[in-house]
Amino acid sequence: MRKATLKAALFAAMLPVLAGCGTDEWFGEPEAPPLPGNRISVLVHDTTLSPDRAAQNVEIRLPAPEPNADWPQTGGLSHHAMQHLAAGNDLKLAWSAGIGAGTDADNRLVAPPVIAGGRVFAIDSNARISAYDAADGSRLWRFDLTPDEDEGSVVRGGGIAYDQGRLFASTGVGGLWALDAKTGGAFWKVRLDAPMRAAPTVYGGRVFVVTASNRVVAFAEQDGAKLWEYTGAEEAQGLLGAASPAADLGVVVVAMRSGAIAALRVENGSMAWEDSLAGGRRSSGMMSIGDIKAPPVIADGRVYATGNAGLTAAIDLRTGTRVWEKEIGGVDMPWVAGNFLFMLSTNNEVLALEARSGRVVWVTPLSLWLRPETRGGRIIWTGPILAGDRLLLAGSHGYAVAISPYDGKVLGYEKLPEGVSLPPVAAGGTVYFLTDDADILAYR
Numbered sequence: 210m211r212k213a214t215l216k217a218a219l220f221a222a223m224l225p226v227l228a229g230c231g232t233d234e235w236f237g238e239p240e241a242p243p244l245p246g247n248r249i250s251v252l253v254h255d256t257t258l259s260p261d262r263a264a265q266n267v268e269i270r271l272p273a274p275e276p277n278a279d280w281p282q283t284g285g286l287s288h289h290a291m292q293h294l295a296a297g298n299d300l301k302l303a304w305s306a307g308i309g310a311g312t313d314a315d316n317r318l319v320a321p322p323v324i325a326g327g328r329v330f331a332i333d334s335n336a337r338i339s340a341y342d343a344a345d346g347s348r349l350w351r352f353d354l355t356p357d358e359d360e361g362s363v364v365r366g367g368g369i370a371y372d373q374g375r376l377f378a379s380t381g382v383g384g385l386w387a388l389d390a391k392t393g394g395a396f397w398k399v400r401l402d403a404p405m406r407a408a409p410t411v412y413g414g415r416v417f418v419v420t421a422s423n424r425v426v427a428f429a430e431q432d433g434a435k436l437w438e439y440t441g442a443e444e445a446q447g448l449l450g451a452a453s454p455a456a457d458l459g460v461v462v463v464a465m466r467s468g469a470i471a472a473l474r475v476e477n478g479s480m481a482w483e484d485s486l487a488g489g490r491r492s493s494g495m496m497s498i499g500d501i502k503a504p505p506v507i508a509d510g511r512v513y514a515t516g517n518a519g520l521t522a523a524i525d526l527r528t529g530t531r532v533w534e535k536e537i538g539g540v541d542m543p544w545v546a547g548n549f550l551f552m553l554s555t556n557n558e559v560l561a562l563e564a565r566s567g568r569v570v571w572v573t574p575l576s577l578w579l580r581p582e583t584r585g586g587r588i589i590w591t592g593p594i595l596a597g598d599r600l601l602l603a604g605s606h607g608y609a610v611a612i613s614p615y616d617g618k619v620l621g622y623e624k625l626p627e628g629v630s631l632p633p634v635a636a637g638g639t640v641y642f643l644t645d646d647a648d649i650l651a652y653r
Contacts, residue, residue, distance in 0.1 A: 257556050258537065264568040269561060269615045272547045274597055279325040280636040282370035283504060287412040288457035290508035290545045294635045296597035300652040303639065304346035305626070309333030311647030312630065320368030320408050321643055323376075324636035326390065332369050333647050336380045340393065343637060346651060350393035354380050366421070368408020368453065372430065377416050379405035385418055387433060397433035401426065406451035407504075412461065413475050417454045423465050425454070427478060437478035441465045451500075452542075457507040460526060462514075464501035470514050472529060482529025486516030502540040513550060513564070515539040521552065523567060533567035541632055546595050551614060553602065557590050559612055571617035579606055589630055596635045603629035603642055625650065 274295040277285070285291035308331040312318050316334035323330050328349065329341040336354040341347065354367075366381035375396065376388040381404040387396040403420035410417045415436060416428045423441035428434065441463075452464035460481055463471045468487025473480055486501055505514040507526060515521040519538035524531050537560065543552040549570070550562045557577050561570040579586030592602030599611040599620055605628040611620040627644035634641050639653040 258554065258558055258560065258569060258572045260571055261568040264563060264566075264570045267563065267568070267570050269549055269570060270547065271549065271595075271598075271614060276638065277636055279371075280634045281323055281325045281372060282411060283321065283323075283368060283408040283453040284455065284506070284542055285634070287410055287455065288507040289455045289504055289542060290506050291594070293546045293598075294594070294596040296635055296638055296640055297653065298597060300640060303651045303653045305651065306341050306346040306348065306649050308339050308643070308647045308649060309337050309351075310335040312645040318631060318643060318645065318647060319366055319406065321631045321634050322641055322649060323369055323371050324634065324639075324641070325371040326374075328390065329641065329649060329651075330369055330371065330376055330390070331643060331649060332367060332378060336367060336378075336382070336384075338369060338376065338378055338388065338393070340390070341649065343639070343651075346649070352388060352393040352395075354378055354384055354386055355382065366404055366406035366451065370409045370411045370416070370453075372411040375430070377409045377411055377430070379407070379409050379418050381405065383420075385409065385416070385428065385433070387416075387430075399428065399433045399435070407453045410454040410456055410461070412456035413459075415475065417456065417461050417463075419451060419454060419463055419465075421451075421466070423467060425461075425463050425471070425473065425478070427461075427475075439463075439471070439473055439478045439480070441467065441469055441471060452502055452504045455505045455507045455512070458526065460507075462505045462507060462512050462526075464503070464505055464514060464516075466500045468501055468516055468518060470501070470505065470512070470524065472512070472526065481527075482524075484522070484524055484529060484531060486514060486520045486522060487518055504542045506543055506545050508545040509564070511564075513543050513545060515543055515552060517555065519555070521567075523564070532565075535562070535567050535569070541591055541593075544593055544595055544600075546614070549614070551593055551595065551600055553590055553592060557588065559593060559600065559602065559617065561614065561617060573612055573617040573619065575602070575610065576604070576606075591630055591632045594633055594635055594640075596640060601633055601640060603633055605630050605645070609633070609642065623652075 272293045274293045276295040310333045339351045340349040367379045369378045378386045383401040386398045403422040414430045425439040427436040454463045470484045501516045503515045512524040521537045522534040538555040541553045550564045557575045559573045589605040593600040603609040607625045607628045609623045627646045642650040
């Protein structure tokens, strides 16, 4: 078992306290002298979950970190099971670059960057795609996906995916584009009659998109020809953003706004099976919405999916039989590595579960509030990804945290220039964050 040498550090929960911490880093830095005043630990609220008694002696063993040159689509690859990625122990900010419009009152950034062929591609909240050199962050080209007739429209959604030299981009105004990844020139475009809230998934020569009206449409990667369509039940309520489908072994698994999970055959769109996560532990407010925003994961013949309404499940990919379920809700993609599953709950708890049984091995609660005494300033965390023997997450308050995947201990933190509401991605030994102010931060 390898463990990266990281500086142990208390992670403060309130921005004013952390502002005095200077440039403390996650990786390999000497211990800073103590600062005057009180520090507030990252563990500032009681967890609503606890490890299963039957898993208290489980030793977490992970596959060795492996290098990945690319991160070509949401979730990394089409199946979303990226296992254990390689990343250095002493990551530092290598470059940053602005991609355009960020999150504001009208639009939000909803898609992390993708990396392929030595380039970083990102889409801003006004549906403009930019390409950057992964070595130094210099911009190579920019393309505006919003047609003239939609100029000034509220975009709200979309994303990008890469395959074989092409970028495939969906937008919140119903456009699906294929662009030349080298130049930004357009190969083809199709127009759907409903917005797309999530990035497309590319697999087997097909581009799969999900509309806000719960339609799944498959297009030919080469020319944009429509191949098939599946229509699910419509749902009026939903979260901002959506889940990109997972595809592997001839099946595309789609998470719907209704809380349904549909496994469709890639060649013709016929249904292999259907399940639902909408029947989880419901409550008031956002938790009452049955939407699934977290992309499902296909690994080892199973589908791992988590819903906003409070249910996470493992489902047999071939038969649709539910293998296990836990009353845990989330809006971020679970991360599968070997025999373990790591996830972030809607209550800001980071968990490790046995992938085969669903038993909870450890739970680490993260900060919920900037001002805990008044329950003010809700902190939104996102992630995790597993890179270089640590789980990496980022928060809307402008901090990232590293957590041990083996025991859940907080290893260290990093002050980011701005808040982050999208999960980090990693490729080529570099970890990328897209901030709410639309800046890409590249750490290597």
